[in-house]
Amino acid sequence: MAVAKRVSDEPAFVLHSYDWSESSLILEVFCRQQGRTALVAKGAKKPSSNFRPVLLPLQPLLVTYTLTGDGHADIHTLKGAEWVGGHVMPTxxxxxxxxxxxxxxxxxxxxxxxxxxxxxxxxxxxxxxxxxxxxxxxxxxxxxxxxxxxxxxxxxxxxxxxxxxxxxxxxxxxxxxxxxxxxxxxxxxxxxxxxxxxxxxxxxxxxxxxxxxxxxxxxxxxxxxxxxxxxxxxxxxxxxxxxxxxxxxxxxxx
Known part of the structure:
Protein backbone atom coordinates (compact mmCIF):
# COMPACT_ATOMS: atom_id res chain seq x y z
CA MET A 1 0.00 0.00 0.00
CA ALA A 2 1.47 3.36 -1.05
CA VAL A 3 2.21 5.81 1.75
CA ALA A 4 0.87 9.31 1.16
CA LYS A 5 3.59 11.90 0.85
CA ARG A 6 3.50 14.57 3.51
CA VAL A 7 4.67 18.18 3.76
CA SER A 8 5.36 18.95 7.41
CA ASP A 9 5.69 22.21 9.36
CA GLU A 10 5.66 24.39 6.26
CA PRO A 11 5.59 28.17 6.95
CA ALA A 12 2.39 29.51 5.42
CA PHE A 13 -0.26 32.22 5.37
CA VAL A 14 -3.94 31.76 4.52
CA LEU A 15 -4.82 33.97 1.56
CA HIS A 16 -8.47 33.00 1.18
CA SER A 17 -10.98 30.37 2.24
CA TYR A 18 -14.37 29.26 0.97
CA ASP A 19 -16.96 26.63 1.84
CA TRP A 20 -16.43 23.13 0.52
CA SER A 21 -19.22 21.37 2.37
CA GLU A 22 -21.36 21.93 5.43
CA SER A 23 -18.38 21.31 7.69
CA SER A 24 -15.22 21.82 5.60
CA LEU A 25 -13.26 24.61 3.90
CA ILE A 26 -11.03 24.97 0.89
CA LEU A 27 -8.01 27.13 1.69
CA GLU A 28 -5.71 29.01 -0.64
CA VAL A 29 -2.42 29.30 1.24
CA PHE A 30 0.94 30.89 0.43
CA CYS A 31 3.71 28.51 1.52
CA ARG A 32 7.37 29.43 1.71
CA GLN A 33 8.78 26.36 -0.06
CA GLN A 34 5.69 25.09 -1.91
CA GLY A 35 4.25 28.34 -3.26
CA ARG A 36 0.52 28.95 -3.57
CA THR A 37 -1.29 25.76 -2.56
CA ALA A 38 -4.93 24.69 -2.24
CA LEU A 39 -5.82 22.63 0.84
CA VAL A 40 -9.03 21.07 2.08
CA ALA A 41 -9.54 21.52 5.82
CA LYS A 42 -12.00 18.77 6.69
CA GLY A 43 -14.34 19.57 9.56
CA ALA A 44 -12.86 23.08 9.97
CA LYS A 45 -16.31 24.66 10.34
CA LYS A 46 -17.35 22.44 13.24
CA PRO A 47 -17.46 24.21 16.63
CA SER A 48 -15.15 21.55 18.07
CA SER A 49 -12.51 21.84 15.31
CA ASN A 50 -8.99 22.78 16.35
CA PHE A 51 -8.66 24.55 13.00
CA ARG A 52 -11.34 27.18 13.69
CA PRO A 53 -9.24 29.64 15.75
CA VAL A 54 -6.09 29.10 13.66
CA LEU A 55 -7.00 29.32 9.97
CA LEU A 56 -7.15 33.10 9.76
CA PRO A 57 -5.62 35.42 7.14
CA LEU A 58 -2.54 37.53 7.92
CA GLN A 59 -1.43 35.14 10.65
CA PRO A 60 1.87 33.18 10.42
CA LEU A 61 1.26 29.43 10.49
CA LEU A 62 3.06 26.13 10.24
CA VAL A 63 0.94 23.72 8.20
CA THR A 64 1.20 19.99 7.61
CA TYR A 65 -0.63 18.32 4.74
CA THR A 66 -0.63 15.16 2.66
CA LEU A 67 -0.19 15.27 -1.09
CA THR A 68 -3.12 13.90 -3.06
CA GLY A 69 -2.27 11.16 -5.56
CA ASP A 70 1.13 11.71 -7.14
CA GLY A 71 1.39 15.18 -5.62
CA HIS A 72 0.22 17.00 -8.75
CA ALA A 73 -3.47 17.23 -7.86
CA ASP A 74 -5.05 20.64 -7.41
CA ILE A 75 -6.14 20.19 -3.79
CA HIS A 76 -4.32 18.47 -0.93
CA THR A 77 -5.50 17.51 2.55
CA LEU A 78 -4.63 19.64 5.56
CA LYS A 79 -3.56 17.56 8.55
CA GLY A 80 -2.35 20.17 11.00
CA ALA A 81 -2.00 23.92 11.45
CA GLU A 82 -0.18 25.74 14.23
CA TRP A 83 -0.17 29.47 14.89
CA VAL A 84 3.42 30.69 15.09
CA GLY A 85 2.49 33.84 17.01
CA GLY A 86 4.35 37.11 17.04
CA HIS A 87 1.63 39.62 16.28
CA VAL A 88 -2.12 40.20 16.41
CA MET A 89 -4.57 40.56 13.55
CA PRO A 90 -4.27 43.89 11.68
CA THR A 91 -7.31 46.18 11.87
Missing part, protein backbone atom coordinates in the same frame (compact mmCIF):
# COMPACT_ATOMS: atom_id res chain seq x y z
CA UNK A 92 -8.78 49.10 9.92
CA UNK A 93 -6.83 50.31 6.90
CA UNK A 94 -4.03 47.85 7.67
CA UNK A 95 -6.50 44.93 7.45
CA UNK A 96 -7.85 46.15 4.11
CA UNK A 97 -4.29 46.56 2.85
CA UNK A 98 -3.48 43.01 3.88
CA UNK A 99 -6.51 41.65 2.06
CA UNK A 100 -5.48 43.67 -1.00
CA UNK A 101 -2.05 42.00 -0.98
CA UNK A 102 -3.70 38.59 -0.59
CA UNK A 103 -5.85 39.25 -3.64
CA UNK A 104 -2.78 40.24 -5.65
CA UNK A 105 -1.08 36.97 -4.74
CA UNK A 106 -4.18 34.97 -5.66
CA UNK A 107 -4.48 36.71 -9.02
CA UNK A 108 -0.81 36.74 -10.01
CA UNK A 109 0.90 33.67 -8.52
CA UNK A 110 0.57 30.29 -10.16
CA UNK A 111 0.04 27.29 -7.90
CA UNK A 112 3.05 25.18 -6.94
CA UNK A 113 5.48 27.93 -8.02
CA UNK A 114 7.71 28.67 -4.99
CA UNK A 115 8.85 32.23 -4.22
CA UNK A 116 10.65 32.02 -0.85
CA UNK A 117 12.11 35.55 -1.06
CA UNK A 118 8.68 36.98 -1.82
CA UNK A 119 7.22 34.96 1.07
CA UNK A 120 9.77 36.50 3.43
CA UNK A 121 8.93 39.99 2.15
CA UNK A 122 5.20 39.28 2.62
CA UNK A 123 5.84 38.13 6.19
CA UNK A 124 7.72 41.37 6.83
CA UNK A 125 4.87 43.43 5.42
CA UNK A 126 2.31 41.60 7.58
CA UNK A 127 4.37 42.37 10.69
CA UNK A 128 4.26 46.08 9.80
CA UNK A 129 0.50 45.93 9.11
CA UNK A 130 -0.06 44.44 12.57
CA UNK A 131 2.06 47.11 14.28
CA UNK A 132 1.29 50.72 15.08
CA UNK A 133 3.46 52.08 12.25
CA UNK A 134 0.62 53.45 10.16
CA UNK A 135 2.88 56.15 8.76
CA UNK A 136 4.91 53.44 6.98
CA UNK A 137 1.89 51.79 5.36
CA UNK A 138 2.16 53.42 1.92
CA UNK A 139 5.88 52.78 1.55
CA UNK A 140 5.45 49.16 2.68
CA UNK A 141 2.69 48.53 0.13
CA UNK A 142 4.65 50.12 -2.71
CA UNK A 143 7.77 48.14 -1.90
CA UNK A 144 5.85 44.86 -1.89
CA UNK A 145 4.13 45.70 -5.18
CA UNK A 146 7.53 46.31 -6.76
CA UNK A 147 8.98 43.10 -5.33
CA UNK A 148 5.96 41.07 -6.48
CA UNK A 149 6.09 42.44 -10.03
CA UNK A 150 9.83 41.85 -10.24
CA UNK A 151 9.57 38.34 -8.79
CA UNK A 152 7.09 37.17 -11.43
CA UNK A 153 8.85 38.89 -14.32
CA UNK A 154 6.38 41.71 -14.95
CA UNK A 155 8.53 44.69 -13.91
CA UNK A 156 10.87 46.26 -16.48
CA UNK A 157 14.30 47.47 -15.46
CA UNK A 158 14.01 50.80 -13.67
CA UNK A 159 17.43 52.14 -14.64
CA UNK A 160 16.86 52.50 -18.43
CA UNK A 161 14.04 53.52 -20.74
CA UNK A 162 12.22 50.31 -21.64
CA UNK A 163 11.68 50.77 -25.38
CA UNK A 164 15.06 52.30 -26.28
CA UNK A 165 17.37 51.12 -23.48
CA UNK A 166 18.60 54.71 -23.26
CA UNK A 167 20.06 55.56 -19.82
CA UNK A 168 18.02 57.76 -17.51
CA UNK A 169 19.03 61.35 -16.94
CA UNK A 170 19.20 62.08 -13.23
CA UNK A 171 16.98 65.18 -13.26
CA UNK A 172 14.64 64.25 -16.10
CA UNK A 173 11.26 62.77 -15.22
CA UNK A 174 9.99 59.34 -16.28
CA UNK A 175 6.77 57.42 -15.79
CA UNK A 176 5.92 53.71 -15.66
CA UNK A 177 3.02 52.70 -17.92
CA UNK A 178 1.49 49.23 -18.48
CA UNK A 179 2.16 48.81 -22.20
CA UNK A 180 5.28 50.93 -22.59
CA UNK A 181 7.30 50.32 -19.45
CA UNK A 182 9.47 53.18 -18.23
CA UNK A 183 9.42 56.16 -20.57
CA UNK A 184 9.99 59.90 -20.57
CA UNK A 185 7.13 61.67 -18.79
CA UNK A 186 4.88 63.98 -20.74
CA UNK A 187 3.72 67.34 -19.44
CA UNK A 188 0.48 65.68 -18.29
CA UNK A 189 2.24 62.91 -16.29
CA UNK A 190 2.05 64.32 -12.78
CA UNK A 191 3.14 61.07 -11.13
CA UNK A 192 6.52 60.76 -12.84
CA UNK A 193 9.75 60.30 -10.89
CA UNK A 194 13.20 61.61 -11.67
CA UNK A 195 15.78 59.35 -13.21
CA UNK A 196 17.77 59.28 -9.98
CA UNK A 197 14.68 58.18 -8.03
CA UNK A 198 13.98 55.32 -10.44
CA UNK A 199 17.63 54.29 -10.26
CA UNK A 200 17.45 54.25 -6.45
CA UNK A 201 14.45 51.91 -6.65
CA UNK A 202 16.36 49.58 -8.99
CA UNK A 203 19.33 49.52 -6.60
CA UNK A 204 16.96 48.62 -3.78
CA UNK A 205 15.49 45.73 -5.78
CA UNK A 206 18.98 44.48 -6.65
CA UNK A 207 20.22 44.67 -3.05
CA UNK A 208 20.82 41.42 -1.17
CA UNK A 209 18.38 42.67 1.46
CA UNK A 210 15.90 43.71 -1.23
CA UNK A 211 12.86 44.14 1.04
CA UNK A 212 14.42 46.65 3.43
CA UNK A 213 16.44 48.37 0.68
CA UNK A 214 13.37 48.77 -1.55
CA UNK A 215 11.33 50.01 1.40
CA UNK A 216 13.88 52.75 2.07
CA UNK A 217 13.89 53.75 -1.59
CA UNK A 218 10.07 53.83 -1.71
CA UNK A 219 9.60 55.98 1.38
CA UNK A 220 10.15 59.41 -0.27
CA UNK A 221 8.26 58.59 -3.50
CA UNK A 222 5.38 56.36 -2.33
CA UNK A 223 2.68 58.86 -3.27
CA UNK A 224 3.94 59.27 -6.85
CA UNK A 225 4.47 55.52 -7.26
CA UNK A 226 0.97 54.53 -6.16
CA UNK A 227 -1.05 55.32 -9.32
CA UNK A 228 1.67 53.96 -11.61
CA UNK A 229 1.98 50.62 -9.82
CA UNK A 230 -1.78 50.26 -9.37
CA UNK A 231 -2.29 50.75 -13.12
CA UNK A 232 0.41 48.20 -13.93
CA UNK A 233 -0.98 45.65 -11.48
CA UNK A 234 -4.54 46.07 -12.71
CA UNK A 235 -3.33 45.65 -16.29
CA UNK A 236 -1.74 42.30 -15.47
CA UNK A 237 -4.60 41.16 -13.22
CA UNK A 238 -7.13 41.93 -15.94
CA UNK A 239 -10.79 42.72 -15.40
CA UNK A 240 -12.70 43.18 -13.22
CA UNK A 241 -11.26 45.71 -10.80
CA UNK A 242 -9.65 44.11 -7.77
CA UNK A 243 -12.39 43.49 -5.21
CA UNK A 244 -10.41 44.95 -2.33
CA UNK A 245 -9.51 48.00 -4.42
CA UNK A 246 -13.18 48.58 -5.25
CA UNK A 247 -14.07 48.20 -1.56
CA UNK A 248 -11.54 50.89 -0.65
CA UNK A 249 -12.98 53.20 -3.29
CA UNK A 250 -16.53 52.59 -2.04
CA UNK A 251 -15.55 53.26 1.58
CA UNK A 252 -13.82 56.50 0.64
CA UNK A 253 -17.01 57.62 -1.14
CA UNK A 254 -19.18 57.23 1.95
Missing amino acids: GDALLSGMYLNELLLRLLARADPHPALFDAYAGVVRVLASEHGDALEAVLRSFELLLLREIGLLPGLDVQTMTFDPLESNARYTLVPEGGLRAASAADRAGLTGSQWQALQRGLDDVASYTATLRACAPVATELKPQLRALLQYHCGSPTLRTRQLMIDLQAL
Whole structure:
Protein backbone atom coordinates (compact mmCIF):
# COMPACT_ATOMS: atom_id res chain seq x y z
CA MET A 1 0.00 0.00 0.00
CA ALA A 2 1.47 3.36 -1.05
CA VAL A 3 2.21 5.81 1.75
CA ALA A 4 0.87 9.31 1.16
CA LYS A 5 3.59 11.90 0.85
CA ARG A 6 3.50 14.57 3.51
CA VAL A 7 4.67 18.18 3.76
CA SER A 8 5.36 18.95 7.41
CA ASP A 9 5.69 22.21 9.36
CA GLU A 10 5.66 24.39 6.26
CA PRO A 11 5.59 28.17 6.95
CA ALA A 12 2.39 29.51 5.42
CA PHE A 13 -0.26 32.22 5.37
CA VAL A 14 -3.94 31.76 4.52
CA LEU A 15 -4.82 33.97 1.56
CA HIS A 16 -8.47 33.00 1.18
CA SER A 17 -10.98 30.37 2.24
CA TYR A 18 -14.37 29.26 0.97
CA ASP A 19 -16.96 26.63 1.84
CA TRP A 20 -16.43 23.13 0.52
CA SER A 21 -19.22 21.37 2.37
CA GLU A 22 -21.36 21.93 5.43
CA SER A 23 -18.38 21.31 7.69
CA SER A 24 -15.22 21.82 5.60
CA LEU A 25 -13.26 24.61 3.90
CA ILE A 26 -11.03 24.97 0.89
CA LEU A 27 -8.01 27.13 1.69
CA GLU A 28 -5.71 29.01 -0.64
CA VAL A 29 -2.42 29.30 1.24
CA PHE A 30 0.94 30.89 0.43
CA CYS A 31 3.71 28.51 1.52
CA ARG A 32 7.37 29.43 1.71
CA GLN A 33 8.78 26.36 -0.06
CA GLN A 34 5.69 25.09 -1.91
CA GLY A 35 4.25 28.34 -3.26
CA ARG A 36 0.52 28.95 -3.57
CA THR A 37 -1.29 25.76 -2.56
CA ALA A 38 -4.93 24.69 -2.24
CA LEU A 39 -5.82 22.63 0.84
CA VAL A 40 -9.03 21.07 2.08
CA ALA A 41 -9.54 21.52 5.82
CA LYS A 42 -12.00 18.77 6.69
CA GLY A 43 -14.34 19.57 9.56
CA ALA A 44 -12.86 23.08 9.97
CA LYS A 45 -16.31 24.66 10.34
CA LYS A 46 -17.35 22.44 13.24
CA PRO A 47 -17.46 24.21 16.63
CA SER A 48 -15.15 21.55 18.07
CA SER A 49 -12.51 21.84 15.31
CA ASN A 50 -8.99 22.78 16.35
CA PHE A 51 -8.66 24.55 13.00
CA ARG A 52 -11.34 27.18 13.69
CA PRO A 53 -9.24 29.64 15.75
CA VAL A 54 -6.09 29.10 13.66
CA LEU A 55 -7.00 29.32 9.97
CA LEU A 56 -7.15 33.10 9.76
CA PRO A 57 -5.62 35.42 7.14
CA LEU A 58 -2.54 37.53 7.92
CA GLN A 59 -1.43 35.14 10.65
CA PRO A 60 1.87 33.18 10.42
CA LEU A 61 1.26 29.43 10.49
CA LEU A 62 3.06 26.13 10.24
CA VAL A 63 0.94 23.72 8.20
CA THR A 64 1.20 19.99 7.61
CA TYR A 65 -0.63 18.32 4.74
CA THR A 66 -0.63 15.16 2.66
CA LEU A 67 -0.19 15.27 -1.09
CA THR A 68 -3.12 13.90 -3.06
CA GLY A 69 -2.27 11.16 -5.56
CA ASP A 70 1.13 11.71 -7.14
CA GLY A 71 1.39 15.18 -5.62
CA HIS A 72 0.22 17.00 -8.75
CA ALA A 73 -3.47 17.23 -7.86
CA ASP A 74 -5.05 20.64 -7.41
CA ILE A 75 -6.14 20.19 -3.79
CA HIS A 76 -4.32 18.47 -0.93
CA THR A 77 -5.50 17.51 2.55
CA LEU A 78 -4.63 19.64 5.56
CA LYS A 79 -3.56 17.56 8.55
CA GLY A 80 -2.35 20.17 11.00
CA ALA A 81 -2.00 23.92 11.45
CA GLU A 82 -0.18 25.74 14.23
CA TRP A 83 -0.17 29.47 14.89
CA VAL A 84 3.42 30.69 15.09
CA GLY A 85 2.49 33.84 17.01
CA GLY A 86 4.35 37.11 17.04
CA HIS A 87 1.63 39.62 16.28
CA VAL A 88 -2.12 40.20 16.41
CA MET A 89 -4.57 40.56 13.55
CA PRO A 90 -4.27 43.89 11.68
CA THR A 91 -7.31 46.18 11.87
CA GLY A 92 -8.78 49.10 9.92
CA ASP A 93 -6.83 50.31 6.90
CA ALA A 94 -4.03 47.85 7.67
CA LEU A 95 -6.50 44.93 7.45
CA LEU A 96 -7.85 46.15 4.11
CA SER A 97 -4.29 46.56 2.85
CA GLY A 98 -3.48 43.01 3.88
CA MET A 99 -6.51 41.65 2.06
CA TYR A 100 -5.48 43.67 -1.00
CA LEU A 101 -2.05 42.00 -0.98
CA ASN A 102 -3.70 38.59 -0.59
CA GLU A 103 -5.85 39.25 -3.64
CA LEU A 104 -2.78 40.24 -5.65
CA LEU A 105 -1.08 36.97 -4.74
CA LEU A 106 -4.18 34.97 -5.66
CA ARG A 107 -4.48 36.71 -9.02
CA LEU A 108 -0.81 36.74 -10.01
CA LEU A 109 0.90 33.67 -8.52
CA ALA A 110 0.57 30.29 -10.16
CA ARG A 111 0.04 27.29 -7.90
CA ALA A 112 3.05 25.18 -6.94
CA ASP A 113 5.48 27.93 -8.02
CA PRO A 114 7.71 28.67 -4.99
CA HIS A 115 8.85 32.23 -4.22
CA PRO A 116 10.65 32.02 -0.85
CA ALA A 117 12.11 35.55 -1.06
CA LEU A 118 8.68 36.98 -1.82
CA PHE A 119 7.22 34.96 1.07
CA ASP A 120 9.77 36.50 3.43
CA ALA A 121 8.93 39.99 2.15
CA TYR A 122 5.20 39.28 2.62
CA ALA A 123 5.84 38.13 6.19
CA GLY A 124 7.72 41.37 6.83
CA VAL A 125 4.87 43.43 5.42
CA VAL A 126 2.31 41.60 7.58
CA ARG A 127 4.37 42.37 10.69
CA VAL A 128 4.26 46.08 9.80
CA LEU A 129 0.50 45.93 9.11
CA ALA A 130 -0.06 44.44 12.57
CA SER A 131 2.06 47.11 14.28
CA GLU A 132 1.29 50.72 15.08
CA HIS A 133 3.46 52.08 12.25
CA GLY A 134 0.62 53.45 10.16
CA ASP A 135 2.88 56.15 8.76
CA ALA A 136 4.91 53.44 6.98
CA LEU A 137 1.89 51.79 5.36
CA GLU A 138 2.16 53.42 1.92
CA ALA A 139 5.88 52.78 1.55
CA VAL A 140 5.45 49.16 2.68
CA LEU A 141 2.69 48.53 0.13
CA ARG A 142 4.65 50.12 -2.71
CA SER A 143 7.77 48.14 -1.90
CA PHE A 144 5.85 44.86 -1.89
CA GLU A 145 4.13 45.70 -5.18
CA LEU A 146 7.53 46.31 -6.76
CA LEU A 147 8.98 43.10 -5.33
CA LEU A 148 5.96 41.07 -6.48
CA LEU A 149 6.09 42.44 -10.03
CA ARG A 150 9.83 41.85 -10.24
CA GLU A 151 9.57 38.34 -8.79
CA ILE A 152 7.09 37.17 -11.43
CA GLY A 153 8.85 38.89 -14.32
CA LEU A 154 6.38 41.71 -14.95
CA LEU A 155 8.53 44.69 -13.91
CA PRO A 156 10.87 46.26 -16.48
CA GLY A 157 14.30 47.47 -15.46
CA LEU A 158 14.01 50.80 -13.67
CA ASP A 159 17.43 52.14 -14.64
CA VAL A 160 16.86 52.50 -18.43
CA GLN A 161 14.04 53.52 -20.74
CA THR A 162 12.22 50.31 -21.64
CA MET A 163 11.68 50.77 -25.38
CA THR A 164 15.06 52.30 -26.28
CA PHE A 165 17.37 51.12 -23.48
CA ASP A 166 18.60 54.71 -23.26
CA PRO A 167 20.06 55.56 -19.82
CA LEU A 168 18.02 57.76 -17.51
CA GLU A 169 19.03 61.35 -16.94
CA SER A 170 19.20 62.08 -13.23
CA ASN A 171 16.98 65.18 -13.26
CA ALA A 172 14.64 64.25 -16.10
CA ARG A 173 11.26 62.77 -15.22
CA TYR A 174 9.99 59.34 -16.28
CA THR A 175 6.77 57.42 -15.79
CA LEU A 176 5.92 53.71 -15.66
CA VAL A 177 3.02 52.70 -17.92
CA PRO A 178 1.49 49.23 -18.48
CA GLU A 179 2.16 48.81 -22.20
CA GLY A 180 5.28 50.93 -22.59
CA GLY A 181 7.30 50.32 -19.45
CA LEU A 182 9.47 53.18 -18.23
CA ARG A 183 9.42 56.16 -20.57
CA ALA A 184 9.99 59.90 -20.57
CA ALA A 185 7.13 61.67 -18.79
CA SER A 186 4.88 63.98 -20.74
CA ALA A 187 3.72 67.34 -19.44
CA ALA A 188 0.48 65.68 -18.29
CA ASP A 189 2.24 62.91 -16.29
CA ARG A 190 2.05 64.32 -12.78
CA ALA A 191 3.14 61.07 -11.13
CA GLY A 192 6.52 60.76 -12.84
CA LEU A 193 9.75 60.30 -10.89
CA THR A 194 13.20 61.61 -11.67
CA GLY A 195 15.78 59.35 -13.21
CA SER A 196 17.77 59.28 -9.98
CA GLN A 197 14.68 58.18 -8.03
CA TRP A 198 13.98 55.32 -10.44
CA GLN A 199 17.63 54.29 -10.26
CA ALA A 200 17.45 54.25 -6.45
CA LEU A 201 14.45 51.91 -6.65
CA GLN A 202 16.36 49.58 -8.99
CA ARG A 203 19.33 49.52 -6.60
CA GLY A 204 16.96 48.62 -3.78
CA LEU A 205 15.49 45.73 -5.78
CA ASP A 206 18.98 44.48 -6.65
CA ASP A 207 20.22 44.67 -3.05
CA VAL A 208 20.82 41.42 -1.17
CA ALA A 209 18.38 42.67 1.46
CA SER A 210 15.90 43.71 -1.23
CA TYR A 211 12.86 44.14 1.04
CA THR A 212 14.42 46.65 3.43
CA ALA A 213 16.44 48.37 0.68
CA THR A 214 13.37 48.77 -1.55
CA LEU A 215 11.33 50.01 1.40
CA ARG A 216 13.88 52.75 2.07
CA ALA A 217 13.89 53.75 -1.59
CA CYS A 218 10.07 53.83 -1.71
CA ALA A 219 9.60 55.98 1.38
CA PRO A 220 10.15 59.41 -0.27
CA VAL A 221 8.26 58.59 -3.50
CA ALA A 222 5.38 56.36 -2.33
CA THR A 223 2.68 58.86 -3.27
CA GLU A 224 3.94 59.27 -6.85
CA LEU A 225 4.47 55.52 -7.26
CA LYS A 226 0.97 54.53 -6.16
CA PRO A 227 -1.05 55.32 -9.32
CA GLN A 228 1.67 53.96 -11.61
CA LEU A 229 1.98 50.62 -9.82
CA ARG A 230 -1.78 50.26 -9.37
CA ALA A 231 -2.29 50.75 -13.12
CA LEU A 232 0.41 48.20 -13.93
CA LEU A 233 -0.98 45.65 -11.48
CA GLN A 234 -4.54 46.07 -12.71
CA TYR A 235 -3.33 45.65 -16.29
CA HIS A 236 -1.74 42.30 -15.47
CA CYS A 237 -4.60 41.16 -13.22
CA GLY A 238 -7.13 41.93 -15.94
CA SER A 239 -10.79 42.72 -15.40
CA PRO A 240 -12.70 43.18 -13.22
CA THR A 241 -11.26 45.71 -10.80
CA LEU A 242 -9.65 44.11 -7.77
CA ARG A 243 -12.39 43.49 -5.21
CA THR A 244 -10.41 44.95 -2.33
CA ARG A 245 -9.51 48.00 -4.42
CA GLN A 246 -13.18 48.58 -5.25
CA LEU A 247 -14.07 48.20 -1.56
CA MET A 248 -11.54 50.89 -0.65
CA ILE A 249 -12.98 53.20 -3.29
CA ASP A 250 -16.53 52.59 -2.04
CA LEU A 251 -15.55 53.26 1.58
CA GLN A 252 -13.82 56.50 0.64
CA ALA A 253 -17.01 57.62 -1.14
CA LEU A 254 -19.18 57.23 1.95
